[in-house]
Amino acid sequence: MGISAEIICIGSELLLGQIVNTNAHYLATELARLGIPHHYQTVVGDNPARIKEVLALASERAGLIITTGGLGPTVDDLTHETLAEFFGVPMVLQNEELKRIEAMFQERQRVMAPSNAKQAMLPLGAAVLPNPIGTAPGLIWQPRSDVTVLTFPGVPREMKRMWAETAVPYLQAQGWGQEVFYSRMLRHWGISESTLAERVSPFLEGSNPTVAPYAHAGEAKLRITARAPNPESARQLIAPVEAQLREITGLDCFGADEDSLAAVVAELLIKRGETVAVAESCTGGLLSEQLTSLSGASQYFLGSIVAYANMAKSDLLGVDTELMIAHGVASAPVVEAMAIGVCKAFGSDWGLAITGIAGPSGGTAQKPIGLVYIALASAQGAVSQQHRFNSRWERELIRQVSTQSALDFLRRTLVRSASFGIMEKQ
Amino acid sequence: MGISAEIICIGSELLLGQIVNTNAHYLATELARLGIPHHYQTVVGDNPARIKEVLALASERAGLIITTGGLGPTVDDLTHETLAEFFGVPMVLQNEELKRIEAMFQERQRVMAPSNAKQAMLPLGAAVLPNPIGTAPGLIWQPRSDVTVLTFPGVPREMKRMWAETAVPYLQAQGWGQEVFYSRMLRHWGISESTLAERVSPFLEGSNPTVAPYAHAGEAKLRITARAPNPESARQLIAPVEAQLREITGLDCFGADEDSLAAVVAELLIKRGETVAVAESCTGGLLSEQLTSLSGASQYFLGSIVAYANMAKSDLLGVDTELMIAHGVASAPVVEAMAIGVCKAFGSDWGLAITGIAGPSGGTAQKPIGLVYIALASAQGAVSQQHRFNSRWERELIRQVSTQSALDFLRRTLVRSASFGIMEKQ
Numbered sequence: 001m002g003i004s005a006e007i008i009c010i011g012s013e014l015l016l017g018q019i020v021n022t023n024a025h026y027l028a029t030e031l032a033r034l035g036i037p038h039h040y041q042t043v044v045g046d047n048p049a050r051i052k053e054v055l056a057l058a059s060e061r062a063g064l065i066i067t068t069g070g071l072g073p074t075v076d077d078l079t080h081e082t083l084a085e086f087f088g089v090p091m092v093l094q095n096e097e098l099k100r101i102e103a104m105f106q107e108r109q110r111v112m113a114p115s116n117a118k119q120a121m122l123p124l125g126a127a128v129l130p131n132p133i134g135t136a137p138g139l140i141w142q143p144r145s146d147v148t149v150l151t152f153p154g155v156p157r158e159m160k161r162m163w164a165e166t167a168v169p170y171l172q173a174q175g176w177g178q179e180v181f182y183s184r185m186l187r188h189w190g191i192s193e194s195t196l197a198e199r200v201s202p203f204l205e206g207s208n209p210t211v212a213p214y215a216h217a218g219e220a221k222l223r224i225t226a227r228a229p230n231p232e233s234a235r236q237l238i239a240p241v242e243a244q245l246r247e248i249t250g251l252d253c254f255g256a257d258e259d260s261l262a263a264v265v266a267e268l269l270i271k272r273g274e275t276v277a278v279a280e281s282c283t284g285g286l287l288s289e290q291l292t293s294l295s296g297a298s299q300y301f302l303g304s305i306v307a308y309a310n311m312a313k314s315d316l317l318g319v320d321t322e323l324m325i326a327h328g329v330a331s332a333p334v335v336e337a338m339a340i341g342v343c344k345a346f347g348s349d350w351g352l353a354i355t356g357i358a359g360p361s362g363g364t365a366q367k368p369i370g371l372v373y374i375a376l377a378s379a380q381g382a383v384s385q386q387h388r389f390n391s392r393w394e395r396e397l398i399r400q401v402s403t404q405s406a407l408d409f410l411r412r413t414l415v416r417s418a419s420f421g422i423m424e425k426q
Numbered sequence: 427m428g429i430s431a432e433i434i435c436i437g438s439e440l441l442l443g444q445i446v447n448t449n450a451h452y453l454a455t456e457l458a459r460l461g462i463p464h465h466y467q468t469v470v471g472d473n474p475a476r477i478k479e480v481l482a483l484a485s486e487r488a489g490l491i492i493t494t495g496g497l498g499p500t501v502d503d504l505t506h507e508t509l510a511e512f513f514g515v516p517m518v519l520q521n522e523e524l525k526r527i528e529a530m531f532q533e534r535q536r537v538m539a540p541s542n543a544k545q546a547m548l549p550l551g552a553a554v555l556p557n558p559i560g561t562a563p564g565l566i567w568q569p570r571s572d573v574t575v576l577t578f579p580g581v582p583r584e585m586k587r588m589w590a591e592t593a594v595p596y597l598q599a600q601g602w603g604q605e606v607f608y609s610r611m612l613r614h615w616g617i618s619e620s621t622l623a624e625r626v627s628p629f630l631e632g633s634n635p636t637v638a639p640y641a642h643a644g645e646a647k648l649r650i651t652a653r654a655p656n657p658e659s660a661r662q663l664i665a666p667v668e669a670q671l672r673e674i675t676g677l678d679c680f681g682a683d684e685d686s687l688a689a690v691v692a693e694l695l696i697k698r699g700e701t702v703a704v705a706e707s708c709t710g711g712l713l714s715e716q717l718t719s720l721s722g723a724s725q726y727f728l729g730s731i732v733a734y735a736n737m738a739k740s741d742l743l744g745v746d747t748e749l750m751i752a753h754g755v756a757s758a759p760v761v762e763a764m765a766i767g768v769c770k771a772f773g774s775d776w777g778l779a780i781t782g783i784a785g786p787s788g789g790t791a792q793k794p795i796g797l798v799y800i801a802l803a804s805a806q807g808a809v810s811q812q813h814r815f816n817s818r819w820e821r822e823l824i825r826q827v828s829t830q831s832a833l834d835f836l837r838r839t840l841v842r843s844a845s846f847g848i849m850e851k852q
Contacts, residue, residue: 012638013638013640013649014451014454015454015458016454016455016458016607016609016649016651017451017452017453017454017455017456017458018455018609018611018640018647018649019451019640019642020446020447020448020451021446021447021450021451022446024447024469025440025443025445025446025447026443027443028440028441028442028443028469029442029443029444030443032441032442032443040468041467041468041469042466042467043450043454043467046638072619072641073619073620073623074619074620074623074630074638074639075623075630076630076638076639108814108816109814110618113618113620113621113623113624115620115623115624116620132818133816133818133819157819157820157823181442183442183444185444192536192539193498193499193500194499194500194539194541194542195539197499197500197501197539197541198539198541204500204501204502212438212439212472212500212502213500213502214439214444214445215498215581216445221444223439223442223444225442278732280711280714283715283718284714284715284717284718284719284723284727285706285711285712285713285714285715285716285717285718285730285732286711286715287711288706288710288711288714288715288732289709289710289711289712289714289715290711291710291711292709292710292711292732292734293710293821293822293825295785295786295787295821296787297710297734298734298735301710301734302734302735302737302738303731303732303733303734303735303738303742304711304730304731304732304734305729305730305731305732305742306704306711306714306718306729306730306731306732307729308718308723308724308727308728308729308730309724309727309728309729309772311728311773312728312729312772315771316729316731316742316771316772345741345742346735346738346742347737359721360721361721361722388534388535390534390559392558392559393559393583394583395719395721396719397583399719
């Protein structure tokens with residue numbers, strides 16, 4: 001029996017690039033975490049002959065075949081039919097599954113299309129891999145003594161739930177995942193990848209754990225990866241290295257793994273019992289969206305005013321029109337007035353404001369695309385920062401890094417004021 | 427010489443699933459569009475021995491090798507070094523590239539880290555594949571008469587610019603891409619994938635063009651794909667099928683390809699010379715963010731009030747507190763008052779409002795998670811819709827489909843009022 005897994009992603013939309021293959025990478029993370037080696041990821045279209053070719057290869061070189069996609073209700077969803085044909089068994093209707101699918105439609109007050117019934121058919125001998133949130137079930141099947149097959153729908157949120165709730169416990173019970181790779185990603189804002197890499201360069205030579213730098217959309221990351229017999233031992237290898245790295249990077253490190261700047265800011269605000277309101281111009285709602293992306297946002301977020309029109313800046317935020325004329329809308333005095341204005345409008349402890357030139361039009365020699373001002377106001381008044389992002393960047397990226405920079409500004413202020421007593425809430 | 431291409435994505439962060447491999451799928455789309463067959467996509471880590479193994483296989487079975495990743499400034503970025511070793515040539519400093527990289531740092535008022543200099547080294551005989559927006563250049567190289575190699579950085583926006591501006595013209599000049607696949611994706615909102623598939627079922631049997639249904643995050647799509655000697659012939663095969671499909675789907679189809687609901691709404695508003703303002707509760711800024719994601723948004727978007735706290739709903743939007751107590755915040759009367767309130771606050775032609783239960787907490791039997799109200803106000807007053815999204819969906823998905831549903835409500839109203847004269851601007 002092969003000791004490795006192989007990932008097969010099925011769907012012509014993947015080959016044609018119509019959708020991004022997030023599934024392969026989620027599964028890759030999970031396989032890495034469980035210490036299950038995998039050497040191949042294959043993408044194949046909704047074509048029975050080609051799917052069978054890939055199955056022939058995979059069933060020779062791997063002991064665990066994981067497929068995603070091709071479980072939908074339409075005529076080109078053929079994964080289960082093709083598996084049945086390949087392993088030479090008929091398809092069987094799973095009555096319980098059919099009832100469950102019908103019930104899902106009823107609950108949502110919709111009529112089930114006849115085509116949905118075919119989702120309740122599985123190859124003879126295969127067990128249902130339950131889908132708790134969608135109509136398409138997957139399967140768990142040992143069609144041969146040396147091959148285990150798991151199938152998942154292509155919809156990422158369904159696949160992930162099914163993987164975590166059913167597939168992982170099943171695999172571990174079967175003896176997979178006896179040595180684990182465990183990674184921890186340290187996340188930094190306000191420092192470039194190359195500066196970060198040079199600052200921690202001795203660590204980049206280590207072997208267990210390894211440390212490797214990455215950069216993405218303005219964020220610099222350090223991935224620490226350890227290999228050990230179990231997660232606890234891996235974590236013990238990682239912990240001292242993480243502590244030393246955090247000692248070096250200090251406030252530049254805002255968190256690890258799934259931590260986001262928004263989540264870190266939310267936690268700090270909740271701990272202090274403080275609230276924030278937001279005034280946005282060029283980011284157009286993105287900062288508000290980030291701050292409310294977390295459950296329980298109403299504890300710290302009161303609301304925002306997206307003042308896109310200049311009239312809204314004066315009417316709703318109380319920014320003096322003369323100030324806009326004298327300094328321009330993208331300026332330190334205007335962003336500070338916006339922050340103070342939104343603080344007053346919502347009666348919040350903190351007011352966070354952004355204005356700038358996101359492009360692609362609107363840039364000048366004095367005020368180029370990528371010039372962004374961020375201000376933070378409290379009862380003590382407002383302070384602002386000027387940023388000059390790469391003017392070649394797309395509008396969306398400039399909006400993203402502006403948003404993250406604003407969150408980072410608030411984060412650093414909250415952390416510093418907790419440590420040194422400056423800008424404390426009165 | 428092999429007539430197919432092979433995509434190799436390099437980076438341990440891909441194998442470990444730390445980042446999503448969007449590059450493979452962008453390149454897949456492009457290869458499909460150019461009619462260049464590709465049968466394999468491989469992901470490999472930052473490991474010279476394994477990269478060489480993959481190169482050995484790829485250089486046997488493909489005539490065009492496209493790599494992404496491993497061109498950064500850090501010690502684990504090894505793509506060019508490994509290519510040089512594999513094909514047995516030394517690395518050479520490209521003086522012009524070094525000057526360009528130094529100039530980029532100067533422009534951004536940053537000091538170049540010494541490690542960035544290595545990005546200007548290429549294998550002997552390779553030409554620079556210029557990177558107009560980042561420090562890492564790629565290469566164009568024929569290391570053997572039967573193999574062409576193109577390398578790209580892993581950063582998607584850099585890779586895409588380099589592909590479109592340099593690689594595609596180069597490949598076409600070399601005789602690649604003589605028969606094209608051309609796809610057009612029709613996009614629908616407010617109809618399920620299975621209902622859509624059944625409504626257009628005769629078209630799903632076609633061969634050239636083919637028609638295939640997809641669904642993603644509440645949106646139902648139909649992909650029409652034609653194969654022809656050139657894009658113009660492919661478009662001619664697609665056009666009549668598209669026309670017939672649009673005849674069947676009517677207003678459910680909001681656009682094609684890169685069209686978004688936000689872009690379609692923007693175009694309709696600009697054409698009518700009208701403006702919109704937004705009031706958001708559960709979507710927390712996402713609707714505003716969508717409406718401002720396009721350049722020139724100030725022509726139609728005046729701003730928004732994200733009224734997360736109930737006090738903000740009364741103070742800033744003028745929603746009667748008694749109304750919120752009587753009907754609950756997630757209710758038709760409240761959402762209509764929000765839409766009317768934001769219309770007045772900004773003096774806009776249209777006011778669009780959303781309130782509901784995005785979860786994961788806050789749901790009750792009467793007001794379950796996924797219950798969302800959307801209202802559209804004009805000088806004639808307000809109308810609202812109730813939606814009941816799947817309560818098992820994650821918060822973020824409920825926020826997304828709520829936002830798209832609001833945009834679709836405005837879109838349908840604008841299109842209908844143009845056709846039938848209802849709800850016309852006074």
